Amino acid sequence: MTVSKDLISKFLFKLSPFFRVTIVLSGAILIHLTLGTYHTFGNMLPYMASYMRNYTDPNVRIERLMWIPMLQGCFPFAMVIGGALSLKFGPRMAAFIGCTICTCGVYLSSMSIQHSLPAFTLTYGLMFGLGEGIGYVVAVTCVINWAPDRVGLVSGIVAAGFGVSSSIFAPIQTALVNPWNYPATKEGYFPQEDLLKRVPNVFVILASVYTVMQLIGLVVICDPPEVLQSSGLSGSYSRWFPGGLLGPKGGSGRFSSIRYTAVARSDTDAQPLITDSTRHRTQSGSSEERVLSSDEDDEQKPPPPPSLEPLEMLQSSTFYFLFGALFCCSFYANMFYNLYKVSVFENREE
Missing domain, CATH: 1.20.1250.20 (MFS general substrate transporter like domains)
Structure with a gap:
């Protein structure tokens, strides 16, 4: 992006x-x-x-x-x-x-x-x-x-x-x-x-x-x-859905356990997670000031999934399972919504 x-x-x-x-x-x-x-x-x-x-x-x-x-x-x-x-x-x-x-x-x-x-x-x-x-x-x-x-x-x-x-x-x-x-x-x-x-x-x-x-x-x-790595919605959702959609306090606080961010090219290129709550602390100061607080560091976060190239994606069995499932669902839905009135007329004729 x-x-x-x-x-x-x-x-x-x-x-x-x-x-x-x-x-x-x-x-x-x-x-x-x-x-x-x-x-x-x-x-x-x-x-x-x-x-x-x-x-x-x-x-x-x-x-x-x-x-x-x-x-x-x-x-x-x-x-x-x-x-x-x-x-x-x-x-x-x-x-x-x-x-x-x-x-x-x-x-x-x-x-x-x-x-x-x-x-x-x-x-x-x-x-x-x-x-x-x-x-x-x-x-x-x-x-x-x-x-x-x-x-x-x-x-x-x-x-x-x-x-x-x-x-x-x-x-x-x-x-x-x-x-x-x-x-x-x-x-x-x-x-x-x-x-x-x-x-x-x-x-x-x-x-x-x-x-x-x-x-x-x-x-x-x-x-x-x-470039955002977080929407900053955690606090907003906590107000609207206290203890509900986001799960118990101390949980992942996400609807999905996966963060959709690209993997850095090398370990030395990895950057800390930047959110709205930490953006102002990253505007100035030494490199030590640009890391997250110790409390946030202690929180265990799942590593970001790898970002696959098109050829790598085509080598994944998951891709073909998803393709097949979507094809079957789309085939049925397309036949139904394109011909449902025709079916009604035919049934009435019978």
Whole structure:
């Protein structure tokens, strides 16, 4: 992580650890709420297919639109691009690029759906997935940099925003397209003309909402002005959850027993752990004054795990177990949220 010279970053750094992490976390959640509409494809599928079948191409069937989520699924590969952009241009610019591609894809879909299925697949499939992957990883990484000792907690909260997005936006989409709750035919299509005419405009409205939410979130997407090894949240959480989430006094005081910091190149390069409570003591003085107090030295802390290179990671069996587990979960989830309305129509026909 590079040290940020951003003015907003410096302002946030002056706040208490709880408030600065909360603010950055809120910005990342706003962005993820817009990106998570990826999961609403199944809700819009019969409306999009019905519109194209009546106005664009009479040969369009619901199953032909399944190429769209296939291309949206490119977002894990786009995460690699997001990481590279963040290193080169900073997290805010990288997230801006991702959000712009994603939102422009939604807006252009209002026109491409009237043109052809390949054009619609390009805008709502490839562009949306590419921008989604870039913005997703940058927002999560940014929050982790502000709370490196709370990786599981903060990344989980941001991912929850991504997941809950469909619960928020799917009813909004339905209210915009089908406010009178018209029923579909047994084949799963909507023939009502007034409903179909609303479909392109839904993408314009959604893109406008995404733009506002993303611009607000991008304001606080930045790296801290100093490299942090601790969020400084221990005291804040002790006030809100006394003796609860952080465990008994004298315990590790962490949600995870692992500190996500890189290993020094050699033993002589190792630096003491710097936190908010010790930062002011490290500004001046001899090297003896820069070490932690004897009480903190006596506290046993687990050594930081090694930072693996990509090739080393590929040699780990843990990587393949995690890959397989995530693949199975994602395969089931993707099939369900992309086709759940189609299944409802088929069951009703039976």
